[in-house]
Amino acid sequence: MFEFMSDLDSLIEEKTGLSLKEAMSIDEVNLYTRLGEETFWNLSKCFYSKVYSDEEEKWFKNIFKNKPMDEAIQNQVEFFMQRMGGPAYYSRRKGHPALIGRHMNFNMAEKAAERWLYHMRNALEEVKEIDEDSKIRMMKYFTHTAYFLSYGVSMKKN
Amino acid sequence: MFEFMSDLDSLIEEKTGLSLKEAMSIDEVNLYTRLGEETFWNLSKCFYSKVYSDEEEKWFKNIFKNKPMDEAIQNQVEFFMQRMGGPAYYSRRKGHPALIGRHMNFNMAEKAAERWLYHMRNALEEVKEIDEDSKIRMMKYFTHTAYFLSYGVSMKKN
Numbered sequence: 631m632f633e634f635m636s637d638l639d640s641l642i643e644e645k646t647g648l649s650l651k652e653a654m655s656i657d658e659v660n661l662y663t664r665l666g667e668e669t670f671w672n673l674s675k676c677f678y679s680k681v682y683s684d685e686e687e688k689w690f691k692n693i694f695k696n697k698p699m700d701e702a703i704q705n706q707v708e709f710f711m712q713r714m715g716g717p718a719y720y721s722r723r724k725g726h727p728a729l730i731g732r733h734m735n736f737n738m739a740e741k742a743a744e745r746w747l748y749h750m751r752n753a754l755e756e757v758k759e760i761d762e763d764s765k766i767r768m769m770k771y772f773t774h775t776a777y778f779l780s781y782g783v784s785m786k787k788n
Numbered sequence: 789m790f791e792f793m794s795d796l797d798s799l800i801e802e803k804t805g806l807s808l809k810e811a812m813s814i815d816e817v818n819l820y821t822r823l824g825e826e827t828f829w830n831l832s833k834c835f836y837s838k839v840y841s842d843e844e845e846k847w848f849k850n851i852f853k854n855k856p857m858d859e860a861i862q863n864q865v866e867f868f869m870q871r872m873g874g875p876a877y878y879s880r881r882k883g884h885p886a887l888i889g890r891h892m893n894f895n896m897a898e899k900a901a902e903r904w905l906y907h908m909r910n911a912l913e914e915v916k917e918i919d920e921d922s923k924i925r926m927m928k929y930f931t932h933t934a935y936f937l938s939y940g941v942s943m944k945k946n
Contacts, residue, residue, distance in 0.1 A: 635890060639883065650883050657876035718815035725797065725808050726933065731888025731940050732793060775884065782889050786944070 638785065642777045653774030655767045662716035669759045670714075674707040677753040681746075690745045693737050714768075729775070730782045738783040743776035796943065800935045811932030813925045820874035827917045828872075832865040835911040839904075848903040851895050872926075887933070888940045896941040901934035 643649060662670070682699050684691040694702060708719035709727055720727060736742075750772050754765050801807060820828070840857050842849040852860060866877035867885055878885060894900075908930050912923050 635882070651880070654876065654879050654883065657880060718812065721812050722809070722815060724793070725812065726887050726936060728886065728888045728936075728940065729884050730886045730890075731944060734944055778884060778886075782886065786889060786892055 638778065638781055641781055642774060645777055645781075646773050648770055648774055650774070652770050654771065656714055656771045659764075659767070660715035661764055661767065662711050662714045665760060665764060667711065667716075669757065670707050670711050670716075671703075672757045673753055673760065674703045674710065676756050677750055678703050678706070680749040680753060684745070684749070687745055689737075690742060693742065729779060730786060733779050733783050734786065736783075738780045740777075740780050743780040747773060747776050796936065796939055799939055800932060803935050804931050806928055806932055808932070810928050812929065814872055814929045817922075817925070818873035819922055819925065820869050820872045823918060823922060825869065825874075827915065828865050828869050828874075829861075830915045831911055831918065832861045832868065834914050835864070835908055836861050838907040838911060842903070842907070845903055847895075848900060851900065887937060888944060891937050891941050892944065894941075896938045898935075898938050901938040905931060905934050 639650060642653075646653075678699050681694060681702075682691055705720070705724070708723065712718050712720045713727070751769065754760060754769060760768075797808060800811075804811075836857050839852060839860075840849055863878070863882070866881065870876050870878045871885075909927065912918060912927060918926075
């Protein structure tokens with residue numbers, strides 16, 4: 631039997647150098663309580679303002695061309711707050727996060743994961759309210775997740 | 789552009805008569821705190837003992853034939869506790885729930901969703917520690933989720 635998920639975990643660990651335990655270290659603290667809603671909103675606004683004005687890699691911003699920026703921000707920030715210890719904002723409005731399912735119609739090439747992480751790393755640096763420990767935990771989680779989606783979607787499509 | 793997720797929501801609502809708000813009413817209370825870990829374990833043990841001994845519909849128990857029952861129970865109970873207000877037990881051990889992604893290699897026909905719900909409804913009745921209000925919330929969530937997976941997986945495969 632094809633062990634899809636354990637193969638995927640090994641692949642991500644090999645690529646990122648992060649164990650699942652490290653990737654999920656966001657769960658060892660409550661980042662929602664620690665950072666507060668305003669900080670989460672600032673992060674997603676900062677991230678998407680970079681994405682939607684990415685003139686260097688236009689193919690990347692084109693992934694989002696049918697999605698108004700305020701919707702992209704709301705979806706992301708509600709998911710982040712829910713996943714990092716806050717109320718179930720995302721599920722109340724949208725249902726199951728179903729990360730692989732919801733990303734199957736988009737360009738999830740490895741270079742898209744890398745560009746996503748490039749903008750997120752810069753956004754985390756710019757939002758000064760985010761302390762160093764939180765930044766490290768979030769970046770590990772985001773790195774794992776970006777490759778989880780890139781590899782997961784491509785394995786499911788083939 | 790194909791609006792996969794909003795089409796899926798309408799389809800599920802039409803089939804089940806449940807709005808997304810009703811389906812996600814598990815989030816209006818903390819069921820993990822209310823019911824406690826032992827009750828969640830009892831529910832998943834009761835559910836899978838029914839599934840693994842389903843002699844009436846052998847095709848259904850065959851879906852699980854490569855999975856030891858204790859693993860199936862642990863995966864389910866950790867996901868339920870995490871999703872219903874408890875610690876992130878599932879993600880610490882397995883990562884993203886990614887419900888559609890993780891169900892793509894299984895038989896997710898509509899009659900499989902129905903058989904899953906049949907056993908879960910009976911298990912909820914048998915575990916006497918679960919009060920009526922919790923039972924209703926959980927059954928709505930499970931009903932939504934069973935069709936979400938059945939329709940979601942088949943839309944992604946096509």
